[in-house]
Amino acid sequence: KLKKALYGLKQAPRAWYDMLSSFLLSQDFSKGSVDPTLFIRRNGNDLLLNPRSIFINQSIYALESLKKYSFESCDPVDTLMVEKSKLDEDKEEKAVDPSHYHGMIDTLLYLIASRPDLQFAICMFARYQARPTEKHVHAVKRIFQYLRKTVNRGLWYPKDSSVALTAFADADHTGCQDTRRF
Template sequence: MEYGLFRHFLQERSQMAANGYTRSNSNSMHLHQLDVNNAFLHGDLDEDVYMTLPPDFGRKGETRVCKLHKSLYGLKQASRQWFIKLTTALKRANFKQSKADYSLFVRSQDGKFTTLLIYVNDVILVGNNLQDIEDTKSFLRDQFKLKDLGQLKYFLGIKVARSNKGIVLSQRKYALEILEDVGYLGAKPISFPMEQNLSLGKFDGDYISDPSSYRRLVGRLIYLTITRPDLTYAVHVLSQFMDKPRVPHQEAAYRVLRYVKQTPGQGIFLPTDSSIQLNAFCDADWARCHNTRRSVTGYCIFLGSSLISWKSKKQTTISRSSAEAEYRSMAATYCQITWLKYILQDLGIQH
């Protein structure tokens, strides 16, 4: 499941409430969260799987093995079997699985609309009828051991704040943890993450002494871009040097941290009073990469006035002109729009 789906999933549910899909206002669209305990242990095995005996179990030189009746954590097919078990249960409850994203399930009957979004064992449950949501929880509780976390407030490190005006997604706590881990809580903040004409190459400067620290930092910054589109391009540049980072690359990463220090609580606001209309903007920086001469694609897609999808990525082939690079950027954007339209259709919104 892409985190972009999580963003526009919340946006579309909020928009539907504001546009009369529910009986009152946006607050009548309920957002709840569930957690499945020991999710992988619920999976059923379709084949015979054997495992060696645990250490210190049985006699010395024991040759017997154990036959598994249920999947275990660490088993290669455990995640697949768990998802099959959950999907089968939801289909029995008249949920339809989205063909655009298999982690999304929708049920619409008698004016009641309920949606589930699944990430491994974490479940977001959204609907316009509170009783229907409780019935869904009861059904799932009969099938699996659940932990009801109540209203959606914190999901995979993303804080969800809700009001009559809309929903705010932010990762303030996660941003502060990054700053604390690197020792930049007291750093002087700056107003932009990367110099406009900065050009980083694979062979600039000396190698850093601890490459793993750079990889860990950039990896955490990548996760931070879930709610920080202003960091996307800078993190895209930094992630190209994960194999052999050098001193200029590390200094550029530290500059991004100083920018994060200025606004650690910056996030995405999804208002309820905008239209349900997709608008996309794309661009390309021709031959931006000095090492490979490949161009960089950048796009952002809005649902009404809400930013729901964005990307900065090096193109897979070398464009021989700026026009060719622009067309490749447009094609990538169109693919994303097409996918979003299918998601909208599964959620009952005709675009």
């Protein structure tokens, strides 16, 4: 009798699927058109697939970030950093709120996954999170201004391209002007 009780319930998986299905549909998921057991939730166009390529873009997150830090109507700039600008740990300049600076850097770091053009500048400014000054904040604001202009950029991978990175080394000995470390 126990064997029949455990293995004889043919309706249990269907009941479980119905309950899961109704929950996922209430959470803004939609059923796949080909496979009804596939549930899809769309959050904008962060990932665009077509038969010949893949395009990855975080424009919605970028726009939310611009809004969060009040840059949605700022003047856009063409470059991430001012040419020949020297950022260093200025012990004499007055420090600003590190939590605000840290939040701005964290927001931008998340974008690096789909925006490698931002990586160098963000990592350069992330060095100064311990004691940021007004010039550091101004430099990070410039990244947001650049982001305002380039919000729709992303990564495009054509299907027939053969991208094979075998090895890479970026030797930047004594790259940091303040500490002589890399």
